[in-house]
Amino acid sequence: MTDTPTRRRRPSLDRVRKLPAWSALVAGTFLGGLSGGVYGLVTPPVYTATSYVVAVPTDKAPSDAARGFAQAYGRVATQLAVLGDAQVWAGVPVRTLRDSVRTATSPDAPMVAVTATSAQPGLAVDMADAVSRALTRHAEDTKGSTQVRLVQFSRAVRPGKPSSASSGVTALVGASAGGLLGGLVLLARPRRTGRGEGPAPAASVPGPATAADVQR
Structure with a gap:
């Protein structure tokens, strides 16, 4: 059994x-x-929207200062100080903005790209524009010391199709x-042996020597 x-x-x-x-x-x-x-x-579709802000130097700042401050503002955009103001205009919690918003800068141009992703295309646009708006407000508050201000270059466009x-x-x-x-x-996978091939012969092991074998 x-x-x-x-x-x-x-x-x-x-x-x-x-x-x-x-x-x-x-x-x-x-x-x-x-x-x-x-x-x-x-998996639900994901939509992406991007807004752009550009750093503009004042008359008292050198022309190359804008690129350096654009890099700095790109890192500051996802900090709590900026996202705390952006949540009011976006209508979502700070945690959602922190998980959904990313920024990108270029070493050749004083521009900051703010990209937001969401399952709703309209919400992606609202979050990108809200963070850009909050970032320009913070840059305006520190314009006296930095001599650089941020100006909105392009608002986010509603995506027509998902990016996922x-x-x-x-x-x-x-x-x-x-x-x-x-x-x-x-x-x-191990290979099969040929049809005409049999199993390999086992190796012969010599047995113990007998008395007759010793006399020979």
């Missing part, structure tokens, strides 16, 4: 081993594509990853 489950498993294992070598590649590609497609359908990957793209990525894993399994 105890050998019955083991005997039932052996035919199943034999069938798996007799499958064609390329079946692992096909199965990995299919499962990976299916998983990627389901992930793309379940579609279900087709995620399915393609999943299929590629699954095919890669299937290929690795195919390479790691």
